[in-house]
Amino acid sequence: MTDPNVIIDPVTRIEGHLRIQAYATPAGDGGTIGADVLVASTMVRGVEKILQGRDPRDAWAFTQRICGVCTVVHGLTSVRAVEAAANIKVPKNADYIRNMMIGAQYVHDHVMHFYHLHALDWVDVVSALTASSSETAALAVKNNPTYKPNNGALPTAAYFDSIKNALNSGLVSRGQLGFFSNGYWGHPAYKLSPAENLLLLSHYLEALTWAREVVKLHAIFGGKDPHPNVVVGGMPCSISTNTGSISERAGGTSLNTAGLTIAKNAVLKMQQFVDQVYAPDVRLLALRYSDWAKIGKTTGNFLSFGEFPDPTRVKTELTDGAIDYPDGYILPQNVITSPNLKTLVGFDQSKVTENITHSWYSGSDGVHPSAATTDFNYTGPAPDPEISGKPYMLDPAVKYSWIKSPRYNGKAMEVGPLAHILIMYARSLTTKALPTDKLVKYYVDRWWSGSTASGGLGLAYEDLNSTMGRIFCRMLETKIIADQMAGRPAVSAAGVTSFTGWYNQYYANRTGKYFNPTAFAKLASYATLPDKVGFGFTEAPRGALGHWVKISRSTGMIENYQCIVASQWNAGPRDGASPPNPGPYETALMGHKLARLNQPLEVLRTIHSFDPCIGCAVHILDPEGKPLVEVDINHATRC
Amino acid sequence: MVRVLGYFRDGKNFAEPVGEIELDADTEARIAELGISRRGLLTSLAGMASLMALPQSIIPAMAQTVVSPKKPSVVYMSFQECTGCLESMVNSFAFRGGASIENLLLNIISLDYQETLMAAAGAQAEEQLANATATPNGYVLVVDGSIPQIANSGFFVSGGRSGVERFRAAAQNALAIVPVGTCASFGGLPKADPNPTGAVSIRTLMTQLGISKPLINVPGCPPIPEVITGTILYYLTKGLPSLDSLKRPKIYYGETVHDECYREEYFEDGPRVAVFDDKAARFGGCLIDMGCKGPVTHNACSTIKWNQGVSFPMMAGHGCIGCAEPDFWDRLNINGKKGFYQRLAPGSFDD
Numbered sequence: 001m002t003d004p005n006v007i008i009d010p011v012t013r014i015e016g017h018l019r020i021q022a023y024a025t026p027a028g029d030g031g032t033i034g035a036d037v038l039v040a041s042t043m044v045r046g047v048e049k050i051l052q053g054r055d056p057r058d059a060w061a062f063t064q065r066i067c068g069v070c071t072v073v074h075g076l077t078s079v080r081a082v083e084a085a086a087n088i089k090v091p092k093n094a095d096y097i098r099n100m101m102i103g104a105q106y107v108h109d110h111v112m113h114f115y116h117l118h119a120l121d122w123v124d125v126v127s128a129l130t131a132s133s134s135e136t137a138a139l140a141v142k143n144n145p146t147y148k149p150n151n152g153a154l155p156t157a158a159y160f161d162s163i164k165n166a167l168n169s170g171l172v173s174r175g176q177l178g179f180f181s182n183g184y185w186g187h188p189a190y191k192l193s194p195a196e197n198l199l200l201l202s203h204y205l206e207a208l209t210w211a212r213e214v215v216k217l218h219a220i221f222g223g224k225d226p227h228p229n230v231v232v233g234g235m236p237c238s239i240s241t242n243t244g245s246i247s248e249r250a251g252g253t254s255l256n257t258a259g260l261t262i263a264k265n266a267v268l269k270m271q272q273f274v275d276q277v278y279a280p281d282v283r284l285l286a287l288r289y290s291d292w293a294k295i296g297k298t299t300g301n302f303l304s305f306g307e308f309p310d311p312t313r314v315k316t317e318l319t320d321g322a323i324d325y326p327d328g329y330i331l332p333q334n335v336i337t338s339p340n341l342k343t344l345v346g347f348d349q350s351k352v353t354e355n356i357t358h359s360w361y362s363g364s365d366g367v368h369p370s371a372a373t374t375d376f377n378y379t380g381p382a383p384d385p386e387i388s389g390k391p392y393m394l395d396p397a398v399k400y401s402w403i404k405s406p407r408y409n410g411k412a413m414e415v416g417p418l419a420h421i422l423i424m425y426a427r428s429l430t431t432k433a434l435p436t437d438k439l440v441k442y443y444v445d446r447w448w449s450g451s452t453a454s455g456g457l458g459l460a461y462e463d464l465n466s467t468m469g470r471i472f473c474r475m476l477e478t479k480i481i482a483d484q485m486a487g488r489p490a491v492s493a494a495g496v497t498s499f500t501g502w503y504n505q506y507y508a509n510r511t512g513k514y515f516n517p518t519a520f521a522k523l524a525s526y527a528t529l530p531d532k533v534g535f536g537f538t539e540a541p542r543g544a545l546g547h548w549v550k551i552s553r554s555t556g557m558i559e560n561y562q563c564i565v566a567s568q569w570n571a572g573p574r575d576g577a578s579p580p581n582p583g584p585y586e587t588a589l590m591g592h593k594l595a596r597l598n599q600p601l602e603v604l605r606t607i608h609s610f611d612p613c614i615g616c617a618v619h620i621l622d623p624e625g626k627p628l629v630e631v632d633i634n635h636a637t638r639c
Numbered sequence: 640m641v642r643v644l645g646y647f648r649d650g651k652n653f654a655e656p657v658g659e660i661e662l663d664a665d666t667e668a669r670i671a672e673l674g675i676s677r678r679g680l681l682t683s684l685a686g687m688a689s690l691m692a693l694p695q696s697i698i699p700a701m702a703q704t705v706v707s708p709k710k711p712s713v714v715y716m717s718f719q720e721c722t723g724c725l726e727s728m729v730n731s732f733a734f735r736g737g738a739s740i741e742n743l744l745l746n747i748i749s750l751d752y753q754e755t756l757m758a759a760a761g762a763q764a765e766e767q768l769a770n771a772t773a774t775p776n777g778y779v780l781v782v783d784g785s786i787p788q789i790a791n792s793g794f795f796v797s798g799g800r801s802g803v804e805r806f807r808a809a810a811q812n813a814l815a816i817v818p819v820g821t822c823a824s825f826g827g828l829p830k831a832d833p834n835p836t837g838a839v840s841i842r843t844l845m846t847q848l849g850i851s852k853p854l855i856n857v858p859g860c861p862p863i864p865e866v867i868t869g870t871i872l873y874y875l876t877k878g879l880p881s882l883d884s885l886k887r888p889k890i891y892y893g894e895t896v897h898d899e900c901y902r903e904e905y906f907e908d909g910p911r912v913a914v915f916d917d918k919a920a921r922f923g924g925c926l927i928d929m930g931c932k933g934p935v936t937h938n939a940c941s942t943i944k945w946n947q948g949v950s951f952p953m954m955a956g957h958g959c960i961g962c963a964e965p966d967f968w969d970r971l972n973i974n975g976k977k978g979f980y981q982r983l984a985p986g987s988f989d990d
Contacts, residue, residue, distance in 0.1 A: 008761035010797050012754045015722045017797050020761075042796040045719050045828065046835030050968075055978040061960055062968070065828045068723020068861065120758045169673040170745030176710050178749040182767045183758030208741050212730050216946045223952035224945035225730070226723040226861055229960075231915060236957035238920045246954060248904040251923030254950035262949055360793065376835070378793030383801040387790075392799030515916035520980070604760055 004393070006033065006600050009042075011607060013117040015069045016614025017043040018571070020603060021394055022589065030594040033603070039571055039585040040394050040401040041614050044360075044376070051561040056082045056523060056551050057232050059558060063547065066563070067613055068226045072105045072218065073540040074547075074563075075230045080323065081547040082232045085534025086522045089321040091513035094234035095311040096506035097221050100267065101228065102307065102538060103481045103502070104217045107270040109541045110417075110478040111278050113611045115207040118471070119200055121605045122285055123192060126185035128201045129167060131194035133160035136202075139195045143284055147276035149206050163202050184599045191288050200285075203277055210273050217266040220259045233519025239510050260507065267503045271486040274479050282475040283447060286457050286468050293459045295592065296467030296606040298584040300338025301411045302419035303347070303569065305546060307331040307539030308484065312505070318516050330436050330484060331477075331539045334423045335408065341462060344426045349535070349546075352564070355405040357576030358398070366576060369406075369562050370533060370548060396574065403614075405572035405583055406564050414584040415543025415569040416610065418464060421473035424480075425461075435496040436480050442494035443476055467588070470609040526556030542566035542613050567613040585610060660685075662699050669706040675746060680705070683742055691869050691890050701876045705747045711875045712778035714771050715753040716809055718795055718802045719829045719838055720784030723861040724820040725755050730946060731864035743868055748875070751778065765798050772809050779871060780813035782806070785822040785829045785838035788847065794836040806841070807848050815853040815874055816841060819867055821962060824856035825885075831968035842886065853879050856886040860962035863943050866891045885965065887937065896951075896959050897933035897988075899941040902926065912956075920956055930980040931958030934988035938963040 002023045009019035019040045024031030047066050051059055060078040064071045076098055083090065134157040140147070141154055150159045171177050184190075192200070215225040221237050222228020229236050239255045246252035253259075286293070310328030314320055326333050335345040354372050356365050363374035379399050382388040394400040405412070413419075425444055428437035448464065450456025463469060487501025522529075529551055536547045543566035552559040574580035582590075588606050595602070660681050662670075670677050684701045688694070704711065717725070729740050744750055750757075751771035752764075759767050771778060786802035787794035795802035810816060818841040821827040829838035839847070842854060857870050870888055873880050880888040897903055902925045905911060910924035919925075927934070933941075936959050940951040952959055960979045961967035969977055 009799065010754055010761070010764055012757050012760040012764050015755070017717075017795070019796075042793075043719060044794050044836060045838070047828070049833065049835045050828070050831045055980070058977070058979050061979060062828065062831075065721050065723065065860065068721040068726050071721075071723060116756065125758070165674050166745055169675055173673070174708065174710060174749075176712075176749040176751075178710075178744060178751055179753055179757045181751065181757070181759060182763040184763070205741050208729065212947065215730060216949050219946035219950040219955070221955060223950055223955035223957055224940070226726045227962075229952050229955065229957035231957065234915065236915050237955045238916045240923065241921045242923065246901055246923060248901045251902070251905070253921065253923050253956055254954045259950065376794075380793050380796075382791045383793070383796045383799060384790060384804045385799060387804070392796065513916060515914070517914050517916070520914075598762070600761070 002036070004036075005031070005597055006594070006603065008600055008603060011604070011612070013120065013604075013608060014612040014614060015067060016612065017041060018607075018612055018614050019394070020589070020607065022603070024594055024597055026597065029596045031597050033589055033592040033594070035590055036396050037586050037589045038394060038396045038400055038573065039583065039589075039607075040573065041403045041571065043614070044402040046376070048561045048563060051558050053557050056085070056549060056556075056558050057520065059549065059561065060230050060232070063563065064227050066565070069109060070105070070540050070542065070545075070613055071226045072101050072222075072228060072230075073538045073545055075228070076102060077536045077538045077545050077547045078549075079230050079232050079536065080538070081534040081536025081549040082523075082551070083519075083534070084536055085532065085549050085551050086529055088233050088516055088519045088522055089318050090234045090516055091317055092311040092314055092322070093506060093509055093512050093514050095309060095314075095322040096502050096509070097235050097237070097514075098230075099308050099311070099502050100263075100485055100506070101218055101221060103485045104214060104266065104270065106481045106541045107274060107478050108211055108214055110474050111207055111273065112211055113474070114278060114282065114471070115200075115204045117611070118608045119204055120183060121601060121608055122190070122289060123197050123200045123204075124185055124187075124190040125180050125183065125197070125201060127190065127192070127194045128197035129164055129172065131160070131164070131198035133157040133164065135195040136160045136198045139199050143199065143280050144276055149202075155202070160198060160202065163205065164198070184601045187599055187601050188595045189601050196284065196288070200281060203281060206277075207273075210269065214266045214270050217263045220254045220263045223254070231515065232523070234513070234515035236515070238514050255510070260510070264503055264507070267482075267485040267501070271482040274482045279475055279479055282471060283457070286472055287452070289468060290457055290459060292468035292605065293457070293463040293466045295602075296470070296588045296609060297465045298414045298587045299412060300341065300465055301408070301413045302336040302422055303408055303413040303415050303544055304331055304334055304419050304423050304539055305347070305537040305544040306333030308481070317513065327432060328434070330434065330480070331420050332423050332427050334427070335413070336419070336422055336426060337411070341422055341465070342426045342429060344423065344430065351409045353407050353410070354564070355407055355572075355575040357405075357580070358396070358573035359401055359404045360399050361404065369564055372562075401573040403568055403572045405575045406569050407575055407581070410577065412572075412575070412581045412583055412587070413569055415566050416470070417474040417477050417541075418470045419543060420477050420539065422464065435499065436484065438494045438496050439480060439491060440476065442491060442496075443479070447476075448472055467606045467609040474611070523551070523556060526551060527553055529553055540566045542611050543569060567610075570610050571612060571614060585612075660695070660698050662702055666699070666703050666706055669708070670702075673706060675706075680746070687865075687869055687872055691873055697876065701872065704876045710747065710749040712751050712771060713748045713781055713871065714751055714768070714778045714809060714813070715781040715783070716805070717754055718782065718784030718786045718806070718823070719836070720820065720822055721828075722755060724783040724867070725753070727861035727864045728819070728867045729864075731868045747872065768809070772812055775812045776814045777812055779815050779817060779874065780809055781817045781819055781871070782823045782841050783818075783820045785826050785840060786844050787836045788839045788844065789837055792837065803844065803848070806844060807850070810845070810848075810850050810852060813852055815855065815879070816845070817855050817857060817870060817874070818842070819857045820862060821858045821860045821967070824858035825965035827860065828968060830966070854886050855879065855882065855888060858887060858892075858963040859938060862963070863891075863939055863945060865943055866939060883937075891939045892937040892963070894937065894942075895934055896936045896938050896940050896953075897931075900933055900953055901941070902953055915956065923954075926953055926956075926958040928982055929958045930978065930982055932961035932964075932967070932979075932983065933959040934983060936961045936964050936967075
């Protein structure tokens with residue numbers, strides 16, 4: 001093995017702890033990354049082991065803490081898994097609120113990912129400080145004509161002067177660049193003009209204020225964010241009988257008039273920011289960096305578990321539930337296999353396996369997660385070179401990561417926004433097309449494939465499978481979901497009528513039920529629970545997320561708990577096939593051309609395009625060695 | 640006159656008028672030199688002071704701290720964590736123009752290392768860490784996440800170094816150490832039974848490594864954002880706040896969540912919630928029978944509240960799960976039964 005000459009550790013602006021090692025064939029100051037690239041997670045906690053023997057009603061709180069960024073989706077996936085195990089149905093209001101909480105997480109996460117985690121790969125902060133304020137103001141009016149951050153008015157030259165002054169007085173003049181220190185400023189791969197850099201940097205700062213406003217939705221329904229409260233059997237919140245302010249005398253809940261107005265304003269602010277700022281900014285970035293639509297491709301296999309059920313399809317409340325109607329899922333439950341990016345394939349969860357050939361576990365390898373028995377087995381190098389006397393270096397020929405490699409039908413699958421958009425586009429071509437699918441097709445055809453003269457990017461559909469395609473698809477799904485929450489007008493060119501939005505649908509039904517009163521009683525009579533494994537799933541902002549739970553019929557406690565998490569699909573190491581199939585991160589990085597080996601900005605661009613969530617990706621399965629025999633997938637077999 | 644909103648109590652904002660504030664000539668000159676808004680700065684600081692229940696007389700000292708030619712350096716390191724604490728801190732606001740994260744990052748502190756936000760990566764990030772931690776007593780070290788006690792277990796490695804050694808090196812020159820979140824403060828989720836990775840709190844690790852530094856625990860899963868930023872700002876202005884036996888600042892952790900909860904009124908005589916979404920739940924009744932751990936949990940959720948004061952767990956209908964207390968995943972239970980829906984044993988707390 002050639003010694004790696006590109007090492008990024010820690011990879012920053014991600015969730016969790018990640019190391020990248022690669023060998024690049026040198027050319028000048030730069031080089032081209034070869035096939036021995038490896039991506040490794042170097043932190044583990046063992047959350048599933050901690051869950052064993054606990055009350056299944058508590059599992060959501062533990063699994064939320066798998067990740068403070070993906071908190072809502074882990075909590076709700078867990079709740080759905082326990083509900084599936086005990087055949088508990090939840091009221092429509094619970095599904096409306098869950099949809100909005102997951103939807104709010106999408107919008108919040110994706111916008112913050114773009115501006116706070118990803119933008120600095122494309123935006124040169126030092127260049128921004130040299131921008132002409134009047135040019136930037138002119139650009140703002142052109143790029144974001146309806147966005148008025150300047151006390152309700154369009155930004156002016158003076159407005160951008162004040163932003164430059166704030167950065168200069170706060171950071172530059174004191175010689176303390178703080179979190180902007182030591183970036184790759186001036187790197188030849190940065191291409192935006194100073195005004196474009198300043199415009200996006202101003203949105204970086206404004207998005208922080210916006211984000212604090214929109215997460216209030218989680219606080220109204222879940223009491224706080226991060227880690228809002230959810231519950232098995234519905235939602236813990238209830239409509240307030242006191243519609244005015246809460247007080248010690250009058251009581252009340254956060255679902256009073258004021259609270260519901262805050263939630264409504266949050267969904268409207270989400271929609272506005274996406275339409276006015278995020279969507280046009282992504283299109284501007286994609287236009288300037290359209291060469292990145294040819295870089296960062298994965299093998300072309302995509303997977304989605306499905307998300308956002310339609311509560312209006314429920315026939316009899318508490319007898320059936322929205323989750324039982326997969327045809328209505330906004331994000332379909334499907335697979336796409338290379339090279340047929342427009343053809344839907346049915347999802348069959350029995351084809352999922354987990355591979356540990358290159359992961360620091362011992363136990364079963366390459367079997368269905370329900371049959372896997374594994375435990376920690378760290379065989380990597382000793383850390384701390386000053387003590388061990390050897391450099392810390394991982395070897396792609398052996399075990400090198402705490403992440404396991406899930407495979408579908410033996411193939412590595414990419415999950416996340418790119419998978420969602422491709423699968424929705426593919427469904428738009430079938431008789432099962434939902435209005436949201438038609439909108440996806442409409443916007444992809446117009447904004448991505450449309451000519452640059454007509455405001456598009458002039459890029460091929462297949463080029464969505466790329467670093468820039470991921471960024472574009474993340475933005476597009478954010479728009480689809482923001483509109484789904486807040487409502488949207490008809491788009492006749494797409495053949496789509498208007499939609500009132502989940503918030504309004506919920507509001508009209510707000511005095512209805514929030515919780516299934518038999519839920520806890522069912523779990524308390526555990527001896528009569530069905531003998532099955534509960535499968536809970538969501539499509540998290542980063543992709544397919546599944547939890548499996550087995551509740552003991554002799555104690556009522558958790559016998560076994562397993563998660564397969566979005567970033568695990570994308571960030572997992574090679575598998576044990578011959579030759580080994582690398583994971584999507586690794587595949588995407590092969591062949592990357594770097595301008596400077598010692599400033600691997602290009603690698604960060606592609607890795608960040610996946611939005612790594614590494615705390616999520618690392619977990620262990622079934623250390624007690626009790627195989628799970630039956631998995632409930634009724635919803636999966638029906639679509 | 641600078642007017643600031645203070646605590647939310649009984650569903651009402653109580654406005655605390657702040658009179659004219661006089662600053663020393665040097666501070667005034669620095670504000671002018673930096674070109675920042677005097678009014679904006681003072682409003683922000685008054686908001687922070689109000690949240691900490693400090694008199695407005697502290698504001699000039701705070702102003703002096705934040706406009707000093709060299710901003711105080713903060714190094715924020717992450718170990719076995721979920722990023723929830725940082726997400727929370729980014730939500731910091733402090734009512735009406737307070738120490739928002741933008742304000743904090745641009746004007747108040749120099750955040751010299753924070754992996755989730757920083758521009759630098761890999762070798763440049765490591766270089767930044769080395770530079771930021773080079774000066775003796777040069778920075779406040781904020782830590783989130785627990786750390787596996789055995790260095791070469793492989794359960795935490797970053798930049799080729801174990802959590803233990805990474806922390807030891809960063810702690811060496813720190814002015815003070817502020818574990819943020821219940822994992823760093825007390826071990827948290829990784830340390831929950833059966834503690835698969837041998838995770839320990841920062842305080843335990845410091846004892847093991849023989850590191851003696853001022854320590855302020857800021858627990859919570861995650862902590863309230865203003866409690867994080869307020870603690871840092873308090874330390875930078877006035878030094879160590881008064882701490883309880885668990886090293887928590889009494890200004891934020893002196894009372895239980897139950898003490899200040901508006902539903903405490905219904906603890907004795909009801910209504911009490913028996914099933915989620917029942918009549919009492921819609922009224923806003925006491926959640927003690929639903930397993931609420933408010934009476935044994937020290938935190939400011941029911942006073943400062945969450946996400947700009949809009950709600951807190953009980954206000955949204957769920958009991959407190961005790962997330963700011965040591966070993967809350969395992970300890971807050973009765974009759975050996977763990978669980979967030981298990982009622983606290985009668986007599987196990989003072990009402």
